[in-house]
Structure formats: C-alpha cells, structure tokens
Amino acid sequence: MLVTKNLTKKFVNQMAVNNLSLNIQPGEILCLLGSNGAGKSTTLNLILSFIEADSGEIFVDGNKIDISKQTSVVEARKKIAYLPEQVNLYEQFNAIENLEYLTQLSEINTSKEEIKQALGQTGLYEKAWAQPLKQYSKGMKQKVGIAFSVLRKAKLLLLDEPTSGLDLTATNEFIQLVKTLANQDTAVLLVTHDLYCAEKLATHIAIIDNGTVVDSLIADDLSQGELQKRYLDVIGVNSKPSHQVLN
Numbered sequence: 425m426l427v428t429k430n431l432t433k434k435f436v437n438q439m440a441v442n443n444l445s446l447n448i449q450p451g452e453i454l455c456l457l458g459s460n461g462a463g464k465s466t467t468l469n470l471i472l473s474f475i476e477a478d479s480g481e482i483f484v485d486g487n488k489i490d491i492s493k494q495t496s497v498v499e500a501r502k503k504i505a506y507l508p509e510q511v512n513l514y515e516q517f518n519a520i521e522n523l524e525y526l527t528q529l530s531e532i533n534t535s536k537e538e539i540k541q542a543l544g545q546t547g548l549y550e551k552a553w554a555q556p557l558k559q560y561s562k563g564m565k566q567k568v569g570i571a572f573s574v575l576r577k578a579k580l581l582l583l584d585e586p587t588s589g590l591d592l593t594a595t596n597e598f599i600q601l602v603k604t605l606a607n608q609d610t611a612v613l614l615v616t617h618d619l620y621c622a623e624k625l626a627t628h629i630a631i632i633d634n635g636t637v638v639d640s641l642i643a644d645d646l647s648q649g650e651l652q653k654r655y656l657d658v659i660g661v662n663s664k665p666s667h668q669v670l671n
C-alpha cells in the first residue's frame with residue numbers, strides 16, 4: 425500500500441531523511457520509531473507531498489506520486505488519512521457536525537447514519553456526539569479524526585505521535601481502535617518515540633536515526649524487553665553512564 429524507495433531530503437546542511445525505504449502492506453502497522461530529530465516528521469511530510477524529496481520515490485497503492493502533477497498528488501491523498509499530533513477540527517462544532525462538514529468539503533457522499541456508525545466504531549461514547557469539540561479531551565478528538573478516516577475509506581493511515589498526551593486508558597483504547605482498522609486491511613504508518621505504543625501496536629518496527637533505518641524488526645519475533653534494548657542501543661543510552669554521582 426505504501427512503498428518508499430531511497431527517499432532523501434536535505435535541509436541546508438541537515439540531512440533529515442537519508443535513503444529511506446519502507447514497505448507497508450494492507451493490514452500491517454509499521455512503526456517508525458526514533459528520537460527527536462531522527463527524521464520522522466520529514467518522512468510524513470514527504471509522503472503527504474507537503475515537501476518535495478531531493479531524490480527517491482513514493483508509491484501509494486501502486487501509483488508513483490509525481491509531486492509536479494496536481495492530479496497525482498490529489499489521487500494519492502484521497503487514499504491517505506493523516507492524524508497529526510494535534511488533531512485539527514472545528515472546536516465549536518460537535519462530532520457529527522464536524523464530520524458532516526468535513527465529508528462535504530471532501531465531496532464524500534455520506535449519510536448521518538453512516539457518520540453515527542463511524543463514530544460508534546471508534547468507541548466515542550454516544551453522549552459526547554452532540555457536544556462541541558472544545559469540551560473534548562485529546563483522545564476523544566482523535567476518535568473523531570479516526571471516524572473521518574473511516575468515512576473516507578482511507579487505505580493508508582498516517583499517525584504522528586498519536587499517544588503523546590494520552591493517559592494509559594486512552595492510549596490503550598487508541599491502540600485497540602487502530603488494530604481494528606488494520607484488521608479491516610488499512611495499512612498504518614505510525615511515527616513515534618513512544619516505546620509502549622510501538623510494542624503494543626506495531627506489526628513491524630523500523631528504528632530510525634539520522635534519517636536512516638538502522639534496525640528493522642518484526643513485532644512477533646521480539647522477545648520481552650528486546651525492543652527497548654535495541655532502541656536504547658541505537659540512541660546510545662545503553663553506552664552512557666546511567667547516573668552521575670554528585671559529591
């Protein structure tokens with residue numbers, strides 16, 4: 425569903441993404457795990473055609489994105505749902521109104537019943553559906569964002585640090601929700617530095633450092649604690665003293 429081949433992007437003197445190749449099939453959840461500045465957001469921005477790669481290729485559902493052609497970008501974006509770290513929705517509107525408005529804007533033919541079904545699928549409790557989003561927590565807003573991706577029938581879901589600011593209950597609810605979407609054949613790219621989320625959610629993990637994948641793992645093959653060890657090895661924490669002795 426998503427293939428990137430040797431993606432490279434440099435900002436002035438900073439190599440943000442360096443020869444990055446990814447492959448996500450329908451139903452797979454690939455976690456791009458990396459620390460601050462590793463190149464995660466730049467990768468998402470490239471896939472979304474917000475910025476242009478210096479070199480490399482991106483294929484969505486088998487079609488190569490040609491950023492110089494509006495039709496190519498529009499076609500790719502139709503298949504992609506993007507959930508940014510801070511979900512951008514209309515705070516004065518309630519969940520149903522938001523989804524009615526967003527589907528109209530995107531020219532998606534949908535009924536109120538389908539909107540309610542999509543909200544129901546996310547587990548957002550029904551009492552909240554008619555409340556303005558300014559009264560929502562981050563986790564609740566995310567559910568509305570996910571409902572929109574369900575209504576759009578997106579084949580590829582991009583998640584940017586989705587669990588930052590969520591408590592453990594909301595994190596676990598979110599993880600279950602994304603797993604349900606993957607079980608329905610959505611391909612998911614999850615970008616995070618949250619090891620817990622990576623461990624609980626991903627089917628595949630690519631550890632990224634300096635814009636390059638330095639370790640690729642299959643979640644089912646990981647033993648207890650192995651991901652944490654391999655991640656800490658990459659970011660160099662295991663080789664540093666664990667604490668300083670103060671005199």
Ligand SMILES: Nc1ncnc2c1ncn2[C@@H]1O[C@H](COP(=O)(O)OP(=O)(O)OP(=O)(O)O)[C@@H](O)[C@H]1O
Binds near residue numbers: 436
């Ligand atoms: N527009 C830009 N101009 C210059 N340098 C940039 C720009 N965007 C990103 N960078 C640099 O590219 C590198 C990768 O940044 P990126 O934002 O992709 O990392 P990240 O993994 O998403 O980090 P974080 O977890 O902090 O969001 C960093 O060194 C960053 O400073």
